[in-house]
Amino acid sequence: MNNQELRLLKPGDVVQSFYLIRAVDCKTSSNNKKFLDITLVDQTGEMNAKLWDCSQQEEEDYGRHALVKIKGTVSEWQSRLQIKIDKIRLAVPEDGLNIADFVPVAPKDGNAMYNEVRQYIEEIHNQDLQKIVSYIVNDKKDKLLVYPAAKQNHHAVRSGLLYHILTMLQMGEKVSQVYAGLNKELLFAGIILHDIAKLDEMDAGDLGIVSEYTVEGELLGHIIQGIKMIDRAAELVGADKEVSLLLQHMILSHHYEPEFGSPKRPMIPEAEILHYLDIIDARMYDIKKVLETTPTGQFSEKVWLLQNRKLYKTSLKGNEDIKDPF
Amino acid sequence: MNNQELRLLKPGDVVQSFYLIRAVDCKTSSNNKKFLDITLVDQTGEMNAKLWDCSQQEEEDYGRHALVKIKGTVSEWQSRLQIKIDKIRLAVPEDGLNIADFVPVAPKDGNAMYNEVRQYIEEIHNQDLQKIVSYIVNDKKDKLLVYPAAKQNHHAVRSGLLYHILTMLQMGEKVSQVYAGLNKELLFAGIILHDIAKLDEMDAGDLGIVSEYTVEGELLGHIIQGIKMIDRAAELVGADKEVSLLLQHMILSHHYEPEFGSPKRPMIPEAEILHYLDIIDARMYDIKKVLETTPTGQFSEKVWLLQNRKLYKTSLKGNEDIKDPF
Amino acid sequence: MNNQELRLLKPGDVVQSFYLIRAVDCKTSSNNKKFLDITLVDQTGEMNAKLWDCSQQEEEDYGRHALVKIKGTVSEWQSRLQIKIDKIRLAVPEDGLNIADFVPVAPKDGNAMYNEVRQYIEEIHNQDLQKIVSYIVNDKKDKLLVYPAAKQNHHAVRSGLLYHILTMLQMGEKVSQVYAGLNKELLFAGIILHDIAKLDEMDAGDLGIVSEYTVEGELLGHIIQGIKMIDRAAELVGADKEVSLLLQHMILSHHYEPEFGSPKRPMIPEAEILHYLDIIDARMYDIKKVLETTPTGQFSEKVWLLQNRKLYKTSLKGNEDIKDPF
């Protein structure tokens, strides 16, 4: 069977495909009947769907992260598409499906990226740095393989955090070639750990879909949690105090502005660069995503994540030739 | 002998008294001779002094924190008073002086205040809170007895931090009577620990005079250091995780605004109150200090610490009658 | 009969109870029929209700502040509950109801609170202060007994302004014990009068429900109106000019920041404290209200009134034991 991609659906389409339930809510309609208000996802996007007049059994069956086959029609409601579900059933083993194929994922495989990151770690010859980073990356390996980098913003896909780290490591290597005075090892360590506590801040499950923030995530946030994680790891592996302190400072300052969560601005050049590599990678990711759906020679809608800017898709040759842009 | 209080000196006065050297700098004058540029303090204030044409020996003798007897005259230079030193010598045991008498101090004795704080701790019946607070207060007792609450702002006097904590505890008790739903024990714990890492952020020596910030203080700041301190103490005493987390959140949020160093705003009522008790105590301290030298019915100069406001000293009866204002 | 509390209603409930009409609007539906769009209130909350296909007579009967008995069903519409009214009638004397029992009210009785405030006024021995405050409080007694402190924010309940004043007076007494240099009498006077012109700024009727702001309220605002009120009262009772001026300054500066309506910041310590007592009481009120409906160990929704923060309900013992929190 040919599964229909969510991002290609149009009003009036009849749809008959498998999707993952990302979120579901049982509500009561104005005529006092229950219905399921469902968010369906596949790797290409997400869409709202309604299962009207649902039974008690259906309410129990079709929960969060269930893989379902639906039949229905697409309509438009207040400028947004939604599916009215006519038939629905749970996927069964015979369907031969893998749930992970229904979650938006990073362009590279999690395990492959993990190994690449490990190679960068091996380039860190300073033993104190090496031990702290290795300890934490090993300790967090399971989550690191699947977690996104954010709940909704940039890199909010499965293994998104690893992908973000890896791209930044590539940039870190390049930047160190131009600005030769930078301590490359400290920069690598900072890149790998800068968002590591997002693994504790968010609750993302095996599928790498964030459902909510943890209590500690809400009360402290991943920057503070990351500092504590390094503080403890450094003590455990017996690392030098200054090395640990510098890493903590890099985590603390990488959002740069107090109003974005960094009470201290970067005081060492590696922290300064870490901030810019982080923001560049986030911006390139978001821009690429917007331009993918913008026709050449036209402007996108205003993008909230990019300070409400519109983006323009140029017609310059070269952009078209590249297979894997950005 | 009658030591002349620095705050009472006027242009033209001849001065012959003991003072403490808070800071000293050896400079070269335009006629190419060395002189010492000295900051003298006693408990009432501070004043600049010059020792012209100083010798190598004098440069060595009159260092930071030396207690000296000087003879000189007071003049005015660019609207500020300064002393031209004619004679100077180090204080000797025969002078029968105590160096601590030459440092601005809090209105109450350090040990007495420490005991009062201990009594508040005994009112904390929640064992997790109790153990964390006790552990830290014991561990930091030596510094706590003498440290100021800041380098230059409010409570920048010997034992100033203890005085700040104690007044806030008194207020905390009162507030808990009016807003009965507040958890008084959590509030007490938060008050005692809210600035505790200033002991690690600043380097203040035995005299409680801050000379500079520590490296960790500059790179992380006392809010982050305080969170780490609680994190470790809680682990050591085996305290409940939520209790530790709530205390860390109170430290993190007590500056309230990101641009003042709190990446998270208060999310529990005790953290909200902690912030206001902190700011009220700082403001009352600063206002009192300004009004002490403002004549009745007149305005002070603009006060930088108070958003450049002038203050007004009212002539209402009552203010005059009180012996120990504020 | 058992009146069903609005805050306890759930989708699907059948409701048969008395409520007060807080606001009502006659609209025309898409099928061109008239319906009443009603806001119902009781002391526990408020809820939208629809009376479809209403007659001319119904439109006239069910106006603002009418007490009605309805029968209907609760459903959910765009995440908010609403009642579809099947039957409706006006309450009649035989129902034995008191309209004031259907308005959210302060936790204490208006008259009792008024008497408590009068006792605080008796503690003001400065005759100038005493006369100004007494004159205004007497003059405004009728409105003071029932007015809320705001249209929608904190203390937006019947007699809410009195409750706000009274709690602040209790705090004022406590604070004066800790910071002994404060002129308690001036502080009391400032507390009692700080929002007094809200009685002129808003139009709240006998029930203490604000329908709108007055023309003068819109064009000048309660801070300016309060200053004029004191200015005139002081002249009438022949009070000392400085006393009147200080009170006016306290009113003017109590919002602290120009962007919140105070062109001058506090210049006397009593004005400084007045501001913080005001904001603490507003915050405690709002926080208490949010936490009442937040389950232990969980976060509230984002609260717009509290800079869009979420609040956290801790599980610390002690909070549970207290009967009348805050």
Add this chain to the structure above:
Amino acid sequence: MNNQELRLLKPGDVVQSFYLIRAVDCKTSSNNKKFLDITLVDQTGEMNAKLWDCSQQEEEDYGRHALVKIKGTVSEWQSRLQIKIDKIRLAVPEDGLNIADFVPVAPKDGNAMYNEVRQYIEEIHNQDLQKIVSYIVNDKKDKLLVYPAAKQNHHAVRSGLLYHILTMLQMGEKVSQVYAGLNKELLFAGIILHDIAKLDEMDAGDLGIVSEYTVEGELLGHIIQGIKMIDRAAELVGADKEVSLLLQHMILSHHYEPEFGSPKRPMIPEAEILHYLDIIDARMYDIKKVLETTPTGQFSEKVWLLQNRKLYKTSLKGNEDIKDPF
């Protein structure tokens, strides 16, 4: 004798002229001798002067607002000119001088301007407006004739406030011709009264030189004082309440932004225009003053009053031909 204009003095000049002492301070030099630190003014500018080694008698003679003849030399000290006084004496009747000739004044005579303003008042046919404005202008006539519009900013010259009002009235007349819906009478009244309480906010003496702000000026400010002034005048003359309220609103909102002292923005078109006429007149005054001393084709220094802008003096023909620019 030819009095030398202060603005024309250069380093090295020998000066022998009469000037007014605007401010004076007796200080003690580093060699412990008294000297007078004097600010001299004439109509063209001001300059610092020093009278070294002054006697007790000299300290008494040469006080604020004394008219003196000095002989001395001009030098440069830290980029600013100052006069070293060699000889000094008080002016005597035989010198035939008028003290008012030594104060910077508005370009028009105070009494003439007052009469012009009275003519504008006669154009106000609305009796309520007319009576309020007349009452206040009569009541304040003495100060109005000489007061400046500010202590240091625009129109800080003798009769400067009248000049400011008069120019704005001329503009008000013009604007009413273009935007015919404006109520010209209300606009005139607002213009005349918008800064009237500066007469109470500042203490400027007969010479129209502001020495300081009054206590009420500091604690409330001229906007609030102006509202109270209108409130009382309207009651005294029995004016209509709305008319009084609209005038008060115009005063309240004429600074436009809360951070500049207006808690309410203009809500009627006449208040909107009042604000712009006020700011245009201030800007034109300040710009004219700066460009008078800027050579053609060059930039001025940065002007603090104009948001630290530099101004450019164009070489366009036309500018040169005009006798009385701006």
Add this chain to the structure above:
Amino acid sequence: MNNQELRLLKPGDVVQSFYLIRAVDCKTSSNNKKFLDITLVDQTGEMNAKLWDCSQQEEEDYGRHALVKIKGTVSEWQSRLQIKIDKIRLAVPEDGLNIADFVPVAPKDGNAMYNEVRQYIEEIHNQDLQKIVSYIVNDKKDKLLVYPAAKQNHHAVRSGLLYHILTMLQMGEKVSQVYAGLNKELLFAGIILHDIAKLDEMDAGDLGIVSEYTVEGELLGHIIQGIKMIDRAAELVGADKEVSLLLQHMILSHHYEPEFGSPKRPMIPEAEILHYLDIIDARMYDIKKVLETTPTGQFSEKVWLLQNRKLYKTSLKGNEDIKDPF
């Protein structure tokens, strides 16, 4: 036939009139049928309308800028009025209608205003200024006759830009009489050209209704485009460099604040005045529009364009007598 003005329609009205289609969108309803979502305009306002179950033919016929006759009924949907269309047809020549009569227009005729502007240009005797302005105004005449001054804000009507320019020229003449030092010719030239590149920034068609911004408008904006336009025109007509530079500076600085698009603040008095005349004219236009529909003695809704202020319609005599207010 009597065409019903859109601004007078009420819920329940039956409407049978001609309107212009400003915008139209073909959508699919929840029951999977197509419908047209139309914005109708006449000279008095605009309203949404729905043509349900539309055919392929109807979708093609009723496009943007079509003039149609509709029959339908007005209802209210979420506080906004909309028309349910029962019958619709295109206007035909026999209807004897002029499409331009269905577009909101400036109060004066485009050609008449153009000629008035030309007269002002003749008053510019400086040949360099004259040539630049004439060249551009001639070159852009076609668009200038019909373009609005904005897409949605002030003067968003046919010939609105010309009306804005003309009113500002009248004000410029008046202001030059009061502040005689202003170079009137430079001011006139700046007024005429200040927004001229809006003709290139927006795409407004013959009807003067802006549909969208041009690519260059989005990427550079009318301020930058205007500078380039003057730069080229000045070169073409051989104008003096300083004159061209001053005009460019006036365009660049006329929004005054960097955050509103002016990287440089005004540095010459004519640029300063240009800014204020621009903002005054925009404000008077917006205020007039709001007050036209506000009952006397009442407040308008909050107006987003005016920093979310409400406006008040006073009852002062005079306002009522004027035929053509503002």
Add this chain to the structure above:
Amino acid sequence: MNNQELRLLKPGDVVQSFYLIRAVDCKTSSNNKKFLDITLVDQTGEMNAKLWDCSQQEEEDYGRHALVKIKGTVSEWQSRLQIKIDKIRLAVPEDGLNIADFVPVAPKDGNAMYNEVRQYIEEIHNQDLQKIVSYIVNDKKDKLLVYPAAKQNHHAVRSGLLYHILTMLQMGEKVSQVYAGLNKELLFAGIILHDIAKLDEMDAGDLGIVSEYTVEGELLGHIIQGIKMIDRAAELVGADKEVSLLLQHMILSHHYEPEFGSPKRPMIPEAEILHYLDIIDARMYDIKKVLETTPTGQFSEKVWLLQNRKLYKTSLKGNEDIKDPF
């Protein structure tokens, strides 16, 4: 002779060396004698110097950009070093000196860098981009070889602009390897031209020392000037309109925030990257400069250019080994 480097001088040093006069001002001292207030520079730094009691001849001889030999002594005045000149003479041909050796210069030779930039230009295969960039770089070659990138900020050294461009081009190449979708050619063109109009904005002479901004630089600024430069060049070489427009947009948006001079934010990915490469290069330059004089393990003074941060010099191995840091 051994010329003493300015940055190594200490109070008390006797100095006998050649320096360049960067700026000079003839002033009059308090004892009414003329003296020269001189700013001396060499390639290592700058220092103030005084030539007391100077003659008319000396005033004429020692002007801006004169190369002089001085003998004098170094003293400290208000925490800054200055030289009291005892002897001074102009350098003569026999001294065998090259004036350019006394100006701070970029680490690479101007001509060599120019050739490197030309090689990057050859990599731009898009003919429109190529022609525009080539035209401008050729046209401005003379100034480009020597101009600094700023008057006082980063890269304020001879050939500083070229050095800034070249480092950014290296980074641009690297970034294009990681984010493969970027149009490298457009990015190169944007990098080369982003600050090119600084050559017209500033007046820097042959030595590459900026004395002041040009009139056009003040009134328009280099961003606007750069856009006009590209606009004209594109027309001259007959380049495609979109290419020219995209380049202009890159110039316009490269300061990113309106308050820093960019009325439009980047709307294409190459403009986004241009901004970050610009800021990274400025920051790395400033940080390197500060850390060069900061001892290991210590903090620098607060650096105004870096938002008043202190920087920390780490002791991590690696930093020490690198010969040419950054």
